[in-house]
Amino acid sequence: MIKHFLEIENLARRFPGKDGELTVFENANFGIDKGEFVCIIGHSGCGKSTIMNVLAGLDAPTDGNVFMDGSEVAGPSLDRGVVFQNYSLLPWLSAVHNVTFAVRSRWPGWNKEQVREHSYRYLEMVGLGGGAELRKPAQLSGGMRQRVSIARAFAIQPKLLLLDEPFGALDALTRGTIQDELVKICNATHQTVFMITHDVDEAILLADRILLMTNGPHARIAESVKVDLKHPRERGKIIHDPGYYPIRNHLVDFLVRRSEELSGAVTPETPAQAAGAYPVEVNPAATARNETGGATLSAIDAR
Amino acid sequence: MLQSLNARAMLVSIGFLVLVLGVWEFANPAPDASKPLTEYEILMGGADQEARVPPPSAVIIRAFEELSNPFYDAGPNDKGIGIQLAYSIYRVLTGFMLAALLAIPVGFLIGMSPLMYKALNPFIQVLRPISPLAWMPLALFIIKDSETSSIFVIFICSIWPMLINTAFGVAGVRRDWVNVARTHELSPLRTALTVILPAAAPTVLTGMRISIGIAWLVIVAAEMLVGGTGIGYYVWNEWNNLDLTSVIFSILMIGVVGMLLDLALSAATRLVQYEE
Ligand SMILES: Nc1ncnc2c1ncn2[C@@H]1O[C@H](COP(=O)(O)OP(=O)(O)OP(=O)(O)O)[C@@H](O)[C@H]1O
Ligand SMILES: [Mg+2]
Numbered sequence: 001m002i003k004h005f006l007e008i009e010n011l012a013r014r015f016p017g018k019d020g021e022l023t024v025f026e027n028a029n030f031g032i033d034k035g036e037f038v039c040i041i042g043h044s045g046c047g048k049s050t051i052m053n054v055l056a057g058l059d060a061p062t063d064g065n066v067f068m069d070g071s072e073v074a075g076p077s078l079d080r081g082v083v084f085q086n087y088s089l090l091p092w093l094s095a096v097h098n099v100t101f102a103v104r105s106r107w108p109g110w111n112k113e114q115v116r117e118h119s120y121r122y123l124e125m126v127g128l129g130g131g132a133e134l135r136k137p138a139q140l141s142g143g144m145r146q147r148v149s150i151a152r153a154f155a156i157q158p159k160l161l162l163l164d165e166p167f168g169a170l171d172a173l174t175r176g177t178i179q180d181e182l183v184k185i186c187n188a189t190h191q192t193v194f195m196i197t198h199d200v201d202e203a204i205l206l207a208d209r210i211l212l213m214t215n216g217p218h219a220r221i222a223e224s225v226k227v228d229l230k231h232p233r234e235r236g237k238i239i240h241d242p243g244y245y246p247i248r249n250h251l252v253d254f255l256v257r258r259s260e261e262l263s264g265a266v267t268p269e270t271p272a273q274a275a276g277a278y279p280v281e282v283n284p285a286a287t288a289r290n291e292t293g294g295a296t297l298s299a300i301d302a303r
Numbered sequence: 304m305l306q307s308l309n310a311r312a313m314l315v316s317i318g319f320l321v322l323v324l325g326v327w328e329f330a331n332p333a334p335d336a337s338k339p340l341t342e343y344e345i346l347m348g349g350a351d352q353e354a355r356v357p358p359p360s361a362v363i364i365r366a367f368e369e370l371s372n373p374f375y376d377a378g379p380n381d382k383g384i385g386i387q388l389a390y391s392i393y394r395v396l397t398g399f400m401l402a403a404l405l406a407i408p409v410g411f412l413i414g415m416s417p418l419m420y421k422a423l424n425p426f427i428q429v430l431r432p433i434s435p436l437a438w439m440p441l442a443l444f445i446i447k448d449s450e451t452s453s454i455f456v457i458f459i460c461s462i463w464p465m466l467i468n469t470a471f472g473v474a475g476v477r478r479d480w481v482n483v484a485r486t487h488e489l490s491p492l493r494t495a496l497t498v499i500l501p502a503a504a505p506t507v508l509t510g511m512r513i514s515i516g517i518a519w520l521v522i523v524a525a526e527m528l529v530g531g532t533g534i535g536y537y538v539w540n541e542w543n544n545l546d547l548t549s550v551i552f553s554i555l556m557i558g559v560v561g562m563l564l565d566l567a568l569s570a571a572t573r574l575v576q577y578e579e
Contacts, residue, residue, distance in 0.1 A: 058482055076485040088479040092501045092577035101497070105487040138578035156487075 003070070004031025005192060006055075006160060011064035013050050024050045025219040028064070029278050030211060032160075035190040039203040040221075041251065042213030043259060048196040049085060052164050055194060056082045068160060078106050081158035083166045085196075087149040089137040095148045096133040099123060099155050106156040122155040123148070126181055143174035150178070154185065163195040167202065176235055179205060187232055200251045204244065205233055211279065212254050215263035221279045222262050225250060228285035243285025250284040324359045331356055357548040365548045366555070379531075380540060384553065387537040388560055391526065394450070394533065395518045395564075398457025402514065406462045407507060410469025411495065414503070420470065427466065435460035435521050439528055449529035453522065460521045461514040468510025472503030504575035512568040519561045534560075 012026035024047040032038050042048055053059035055066055057076040066073040068080070089098050099119040104110070110118075123133050126147040137145050146166060153161055167175040179202060186193060186206075197203050203210050204227055212223040229241050238244055373385025413420045435456045442452040476499050484494040526535025534557055541549035 056486060058485060076482075076488065078486075078488050080486070082482075082486045084479060084482070086479065088483050090480060090483065090498065090501070091579050092504075092575075102487055105489055105493075136578065 005034040005036075005069060006032040006194070007065075007067040008055075009065045009067070011051070011054065011061050011066065013047070013054060013059070014062045023218050024216055025213070025221075026063070028221050030221055030224065031278075032192060032194060034192055036208050037186060037191075037193045037195070037206055038209045038211060039195045039197055039207035040211040040213060041197060041200065041203055041255065042219065043215050043255065044198070046213050046216040046219045046259075048213065049164055052082075052162050052194070052196060055160075056080055056162050058082075078156055079159045081153035081156055081161045083149050083153045083161070083163045085164040085168065087137070087145045089145055089148055089152075091137050094134050094136055095128065095140060095144070096120070096123060098137070098148055099152050102152045102156050119151075119155060122151040125154070125185060126151045126178075143170055143178060146170060146178060147181075150182070154189075154191070159192065161191050161193045163193065165196050165198060168198065175199075175202070180235065182206065183233065200248055200255070203227075203251070204229070204247055205235060205238060210251065212251070212259070214259050218264055220262070222258070223254065224279045224281050226281065226283040226285075228283050241285075243288060246284040246288035250282065327356075328358045328360060331358065357551065361548050362551050362555075365552045369549075369552060382532070382537075384534075384537070384556060387532060387534045387553075388556060390532040391522050391534040392560065392564075394454050394526075395457055395515070395522050398454045399461045399511075399515055399518050401454075402458045402461035403465055403511065406465035406510075406514075407469050410466045410507070410510075411473050411499070413466070413470040414473025415495075415499070420474075427463070431463045431467075433459075436524055436528065439525065443529070449531055453525040453529055453533070456525045457518045457522055461518045464513035464517065465507070465510040468513070469503065469507045472506025472510075473499055475506070476502040501575070501577075505572060505577070508568065508572040508575060512565060512572060515564050515568055516561065519557075519564055523557060 008028055008030050011028040012023065014021045014023045014026075016022075028051065040048055040051070050059070054061045055073065057073050057080065073080075089095075090101065093101060096116075096119055099122060100115050103115045103119050107115070107118075120129075120133075123129060128144060128147045128151065132140065132144060133148075137148065140148070146169075150166065153163075167178060170178065183206065185191070193206075195203075195206065207227050210225045210227060211221050212225060214220050214222050225247065227247060229238060229243050229247075369384045373383045373388075375383040376386060409423075413423055438456055438459050439452060442455045443449065446452050446455060480498055480502055481494070484498040489497065522533065523535035523538065526533035527539045528535075530536050530539070534553060538550055538553045538557075541547075541553065
């Protein structure tokens, strides 16, 4: 078996409940390579945040293991930066101090000037400056808070970045600009990213691969969809790529129809999901290319 | 609009003050010397000035006298109001600080550890409702010093609000902020100092503010009980001297000092307050 940078093996998380235990997800097997940007999509409540908490080391899995860089994840670490669903900035610290807080914990030996300079570099990278960085989170807009939170996660230069619906609470315009920012940063740093999102277009714009999760309880990672569109991608142009709509249709079809059909516990009748198996790999863009390619050929034959 | 609201509120306050003082001044005139003495007054040796509640004018005159020389010391039963207040404030602050030194760390422990919460809760529930003055005889017996005993009583009564508020504040720190500390691999000590403490500080300071208010209530009673020095003793002494003007004056001073202590802590609370 190929060893990936991040290896998830037979992961399951169950919560004890009043009437028996609640299996949020089970049988999760996947890998993420270094420098890869992976998104996970699924309906609300299917267990995406639960998976991420396990990957972050904030929560322990009921079954299975997570390996990063060959060693087992057994607790939170500065090697994994987390951007939480609700920003989670410390409200009594100014924006810049929220970042220096992280930088100091990462490099305790640095002096004040080094910490400051490093923090400002990352604040500028997300486009925050001009005095706004001196304000407390409560005095910042939602978009600015999100930028601070992203700067904080990037500033510790983690090996893996975990993003939980980072743009969920933003309006479309702000979301677009921060997405562009994120694309730029990722192109520059080749950061390995695991990101949760609800937004199909956002996933296609950012991801190399999209994991599809069935509805919970007993949620599974049913498919791994390759986003076969070339980099660098731009929000305005990507929709003209012939591969775009096949991917988008595939994702929407999954969310609307198949996430429900495939939901429920694994039974012997669903052999595709045998324990330990990786999710089915699909590449809608390539399939579409081949089909149109085939169609042209047969048209030529007919002539 | 706000400016004018404040101005109007001040006008109404002054209006009330003048009204109350006016009623007090004129509704209770000095006894008429031409009236025959009642049987009670004969028994009491005549109707003198002391037998009535003194008018505000007399209290204001007394306040001027006392406050123009607050720190004179003419023997154990005749000290300036400043000295007496200073004794009381010293006892309150000493007892309060000692209580804070114990209550805040223990509150932290209880707030962070459900085990310690369950283990210590029964003791707290039994000890908390005890009137602090009920400890006085025991304290006097064990400590054998009235000064230290009153400090001990302040200590006991200041502990509970601080302890309970600290525990409550610490236990209520948002899970997300603790997770931020965890993902940054902070040591338990640094987590406590850089995340939990600032997060819980407003609640802790609210507890301190309640404590100092209670301590100031209790010190007057404690000093009345043990005597010697302090504003509580002063009130009681002036009552024994049948000097009601001084009693009213010192009651007002107790109120003013209590207000100042509260203002100081509310200013401190505002310093650590944060907006989510
Ligand atoms: N501590 C817990 N105890 C019991 N059940 C839990 C706990 N945490 C999460 N769950 C359950 O796990 C399921 C998945 O929750 P999770 O927060 O992971 O969903 P999600 O996919 O992130 O949803 P969303 O997209 O709305 O954020 C939910 O049904 C939730 O009720
Ligand atoms: Mg979630």
